[in-house]
Amino acid sequence: QAAAAPAETLLGFKPVAKSLADAFIVPEGYTASVIYAKGDPLFAGVAAFKNDGTDTGYDQRAGDHHDGMQYFGLSAAGQADQAGASRGLLAMNHEYIEQVTLFAAGPTALPRPAAEADIEIACHGVSVVEVAKGSNGRFATVQTSPFNRRVTAETTIELAGPARGSSLLVTRFSTDGTRTRGTVNNCGTGKTPWGTLLTGEENWSGYFKRGSDAAARSAKEIAALTRYGRGVNASSRYGWETAGTDDRYARWDITATGASAAADYRNEVNGQGYMTEINPYDRNSVVKKRTATGRFAHEGAAFSLLKTGKPLAIYMGDDSQFEYIYKYVSDAVWDPADAKPADPMATGDKYLDKGKLYVAKFNADGTGTWLELSMANPLIAGYSTYAFADQADILVNARLAADAAGATKMDRPEWSSTHPTTGDIYFTLTNNSSRVASGSDASKLVDAANPRSYTDVKNGTSTQKGNVNGHILRLAEQGDANATTFTWDVYLFGSEAGAIASINLSGLTDVNDFSSPDGLQFAQSTGICWIQTDDGAYNDMTNDQMLAALPGRVGDGGKVSVANGSVLVDTYVGKKPTSDTLKRFLVGPKGCEVTGVAETPDGKVMFVNIQHPGEGTAVGDLGDPGKYVSQWPSNSGYGAGKRPRSATVMITKNDGGRIGT
Numbered sequence: 178q179a180a181a182a183p184a185e186t187l188l189g190f191k192p193v194a195k196s197l198a199d200a201f202i203v204p205e206g207y208t209a210s211v212i213y214a215k216g217d218p219l220f221a222g223v224a225a226f227k228n229d230g231t232d233t234g235y236d237q238r239a240g241d242h243h244d245g246m247q248y249f250g251l252s253a254a255g256q257a258d259q260a261g262a263s264r265g266l267l268a269m270n271h272e273y274i275e276q277v278t279l280f281a282a283g284p285t286a287l288p289r290p291a292a293e294a295d296i297e298i299a300c301h302g303v304s305v306v307e308v309a310k311g312s313n314g315r316f317a318t319v320q321t322s323p324f325n326r327r328v329t330a331e332t333t334i335e336l337a338g339p340a341r342g343s344s345l346l347v348t349r350f351s352t353d354g355t356r357t358r359g360t361v362n363n364c365g366t367g368k369t370p371w372g373t374l375l376t377g378e379e380n381w382s383g384y385f386k387r388g389s390d391a392a393a394r395s396a397k398e399i400a401a402l403t404r405y406g407r408g409v410n411a412s413s414r415y416g417w418e419t420a421g422t423d424d425r426y427a428r429w430d431i432t433a434t435g436a437s438a439a440a441d442y443r444n445e446v447n448g449q450g451y452m453t454e455i456n457p458y459d460r461n462s463v464v465k466k467r468t469a470t471g472r473f474a475h476e477g478a479a480f481s482l483l484k485t486g487k488p489l490a491i492y493m494g495d496d497s498q499f500e501y502i503y504k505y506v507s508d509a510v511w512d513p514a515d516a517k518p519a520d521p522m523a524t525g526d527k528y529l530d531k532g533k534l535y536v537a538k539f540n541a542d543g544t545g546t547w548l549e550l551s552m553a554n555p556l557i558a559g560y561s562t563y564a565f566a567d568q569a570d571i572l573v574n575a576r577l578a579a580d581a582a583g584a585t586k587m588d589r590p591e592w593s594s595t596h597p598t599t600g601d602i603y604f605t606l607t608n609n610s611s612r613v614a615s616g617s618d619a620s621k622l623v624d625a626a627n628p629r630s631y632t633d634v635k636n637g638t639s640t641q642k643g644n645v646n647g648h649i650l651r652l653a654e655q656g657d658a659n660a661t662t663f664t665w666d667v668y669l670f671g672s673e674a675g676a677i678a679s680i681n682l683s684g685l686t687d688v689n690d691f692s693s694p695d696g697l698q699f700a701q702s703t704g705i706c707w708i709q710t711d712d713g714a715y716n717d718m719t720n721d722q723m724l725a726a727l728p729g730r731v732g733d734g735g736k737v738s739v740a741n742g743s744v745l746v747d748t749y750v751g752k753k754p755t756s757d758t759l760k761r762f763l764v765g766p767k768g769c770e771v772t773g774v775a776e777t778p779d780g781k782v783m784f785v786n787i788q789h790p791g792e793g794t795a796v797g798d799l800g801d802p803g804k805y806v807s808q809w810p811s812n813s814g815y816g817a818g819k820r821p822r823s824a825t826v827m828i829t830k831n832d833g834g835r836i837g838t
């Protein structure tokens with residue numbers, strides 16, 4: 178006779194208070210423990226992590242800056258099984274690096290030593306790591322697993338979809354434009370209905386150096402590079418191109434030098450910026466960049482609810498100020514037999530390589546339109562700023578196509594997630610310091626979907642602060658996944674509880690106030706919406722956090738009037754959250770971002786990623802752990818050394834119940 182399940186109330190836990198402690202804090206009745214931190218051996222036989230800046234071989238270890246994450250179930254026998262709750266795979270992004278902590282005395286200045294560049298390149302990418310439940314009911318990683326895998330910033334990757342073979346993707350490495358190397362700055366994720374990972378390449382542009390090569394570039398190339406943040410004489414984030422003449426370093430310099438694209442690396446930058454698909458169940462499977470989903474600063478990938486015989490949609494944000502929200506719609510219609518595919522990457526070919534890409538336009542009346550990004554759109558075919566050659570050109574330069582189409586410029590679209598029963602699609606709009614309430618640049622003015630811009634008035638001086646705290650917007654399709662119209666509202670506005678009413682539009686209180694929503698994930702089991710923060714504005718009062726929400730649906734939420742197209746009027750109507758529908762669940766350690774959340778299918782075990790605890794620790798602090806911004810997770814008893822480490826945390830409820838109850 179099984180024990181009776183504990184009585185359960187969604188959001189029944191006691192909220193966690195805001196905190197500045199260097200600790201990972203969960204509600205009473207919950208237990209949290211680190212299971213996979215930066216540098217941890219991923220394979221048996223790899224040397225223990227010393228965490229003193231002398232470790233190497235990160236392609237065999239956990240990478241840095243844990244970010245978006247998905248759980249893929251395994252049966253007891255080790256077969257793919259989406260219901261598997263005792264054994265599974267965590268596939269997670271390693272977005273970038275906490276460079277100071279990787280070396281004994283910090284990083285060497287330019288030119289970078291090859292040994293340091295090798296460490297940094299290997300610290301990027303994706304981990305697939307098996308986790309299994311032990312006799313104590315808690316999960317641990319399995320170093321002997323046949324599934325464990327690291328994809329890094331130099332793994333060979335296939336380019337798939339309409340841009341495969343395009344002249345825009347021809348490089349010295351792939352003279353037919355069918356392959357590239359590496360996935361970098363991976364932020365949000367998605368989980369396909371056929372059981373693979375989609376990993377979004379976000380701030381990849383800055384990894385490439387571009388010299389003074391305007392004379393060797395066409396006007397179109399210059400327009401595209403400028404739109405994606407690579408003007409002339411742009412320096413690279415880490416200087417990997419200075420580490421040697423070998424092309425694994427030289428490729429990070431995209432200066433046009435040779436007579437043709439096949440002779441240099443000018444097009445390497447066009448090989449980044451996609452939704453990239455990885456089959457976590459086969460570590461030898463080829464990784465594919467799905468060019469049909471467009472090239473931009475990708476975040477999450479939220480799938481529409483599955484309907485047999487209907488297309489699939491994927492909702493995606495482009496996280497930069499005044500960038501857009503996109504939707505990809507498959508040509509193929511959903512066949513439930515594909516939920517258990519014999520060849521997952523071939524199933525990916527079926528759904529992800531042929532389809533239409535759209536961008537969102539939000540109207541002030543709560544309706545919206547999906548604008549198609551193709552030559553069928555006369556605004557794109559006739560765009561005077563950039564003459565698109567074909568669909569490959571439109572996808573590789575999706576931002577330019579979205580400009581042409583007249584999409585709505587958003588307040589930094591971060592992650593997206595689909596409500597598991599209503600099908601409403603939620604987007605975090607994390608913040609936008611450049612949004613203005615008035616001024617001559619119409620492209621930066623507040624609008625109905627991005628309605629807040631705060632002006633700080635001190636001693637008679639007004640300072641424009643923009644949308645400081647961010648908001649969460651949601652939309653409902655007017656039809657199936659391939660609908661071209663939708664309705665939308667603002668679900669939630671971030672704010673400090675003590676802010677004036679015209680800022681604290683959602684009426685947040687001490688149990689649920691937050692700023693800069695970023696990670697967003699609906700739990701499949703409970704339907705709870707998990708909201709994670711990546712903030713700067715409220716970190717004087719609290720470290721970053723994760724809230725649990727029961728958000729209702731499109732139409733319940735806020736409507737904010739924007740008078741005369743420029744002035745915010747304090748008229749928020751609709752349901753505001755209460756302490757029963759929005760509640761703080763955890764607070765992370767100092768200097769961190771809380772990001773990445775996945776659960777076992779039974780909802781009883783949660784995995785959360787903590788990224789860059791101790792951010793801001795300087796090279797000069799390395800000799801004295803007392804000066805580190807954070808000593809987590811060593812101060813909670815995990816691992817050697819006191820340097821702070823990004824890490825995956827497992828959370829369970831002490832009574833065995835579901836997380837968030």
Ligand code: FEO
Nearest residue numbers: 272364379496591
């Ligand atoms: Fe890597 Fe936009 O968050």
Ligand code: CA
Nearest residue numbers: 364591695696
């Ligand atoms: Ca993010």
Ligand code: CA
Nearest residue numbers: 591607695711
């Ligand atoms: Ca962010």
Ligand code: CA
Nearest residue numbers: 711770788789
């Ligand atoms: Ca971060």
